Amino acid sequence: MQHIVLSVGRSTSSPETSEIAAVPRSLLRALRARLSALLCIKTTARDKDADEATSNGRGVARGEDHTVRGEGDVARDEGESEIEYESYATDDGLEPLATDISDRIPIEIYEKIIEHMDRSTLPNASLVSRAWYPRATFQLYHTIVIARRARYDLLVEQLRTSSRVQRWLQSTHKVVLGYDTRGQPWFRAGIPFLDAFPLVFGHACPSLQVLDIRWILRPNMHPTFHRALRQFQHITALRLHHIELSNIAQLRRIVHAVMSLEELVLDNLSLSQPQLPDSAGARFQDDPFRGPCNIRLKRLRVEANDNRHIKAFGRIAYWLACSGICSSLIELVTFFDGETVLATEPVNRLLEVSAQSLTSFHCQSHLELRDRSPWTLVHNTALRQLTLGLNFNPYGPTEDSDWACAASELRGAFSTVRSYQLEHIAVHFKFQLFDPPNEDNFGQDWKQLDSELRSLHDVMVRPYFEALRDVKVEMEVVYNPDRHSKKSVDDFASAMASSLRRLFMPWHDRGILAIITT
Incomplete structure (x- = not known):
């Protein structure tokens, strides 16, 4: 026997209840379905915890009642009675129909959505309901961005006065210092604050694993900065972007202070002091911060956009190789924009030191070395x-074209491979389209390149490449939309794809070559 309770207006009982009980079961189910379509589903954001939530020092509005109406809802005049569906219970074991939207959708789905929300949306998401608050606030404090001194001072004050902020900072995974979303560099952000950051937040963020410093690391950092960094005992990734240091010793102090370091990013680092003569190299032995180092990097990423930064990388690579930090390197990523020859020796030194531990190598640079591998x-x-990256103009004279240079450099790189475990190769081609495409230019005289192609193809069929699963060639075409139509660019890309298939013919014949236009 079924039992259904309906309340109309303010009434909690009705004389017709006994008559309703005698209604056939099929009619009751139809009525129940109709009522559920007419229900007004409400979610209330009155949450005592959520009311006090803050986002990195920025308060959010108090919770308010929000009403989400179903498709079957209709507006009611003031005098109409409101039908409220309180509950139902049946003898056949049916579960009650939830009236709260948060009960209808699994919380796991909400959590996945919250994980992909923009940071500016998270404060409002934390106020939606009690169920949303933990995940939204966790994401809010998962990554903290401190761009200016004012934000730093506000977070310090909240750390001192709010137990809630103290609790959430304990789960912080990443901190970005000095990056401003509006693109303002550090010298517009006010008084420096990086010197005091490790002292203040060293114990407040025990779960910190990624420290990202941009612009604000100075050559004259306070001596306590390097010692206080040791309080972050779980940092595994240190990322330094666009900073100037006095010398290698300062970088060594920072790296040695992060004892659990596994990933190091050096993006356009410069050294203000000139390089010492070779005879003065013994001075490194007198550095009190040198000492034995047990750090073994797993991932190293280096970027240098001009010759000054490439030369600084050369000095840094010498220290990295001699210190043994890169002896267990698994992944090496390098980006150079300048005279590639300046980076050849430092990169090869790191490749030699990493030896059998290295499983992934990514190098992107301009074509400037011919007849030998960089x-x-x-x-x-x-x-x-x-992974290799090549930039060139396909419109040079055939006898001295970038196609010949590309074939030569690829042959030089592939000929040094000695791994029977190589499974994935990716080559990124960047084509600069300056002049309007001319079909005559598409017909490269490949006969004059046969010598280079034969040498390259002979290398591609070596036993070291038998384990290859896929070869992905990414083709990027840079052009002026005011001078080139989309059709002409597509025709150009089609012609270049045909040339690339010719360049990688042995792997194309094996069916493992994929050409992608980005």
């Missing part, structure tokens, strides 16, 4: 993934 992979016998 890097040597003979020591990396466990290499599984190789």
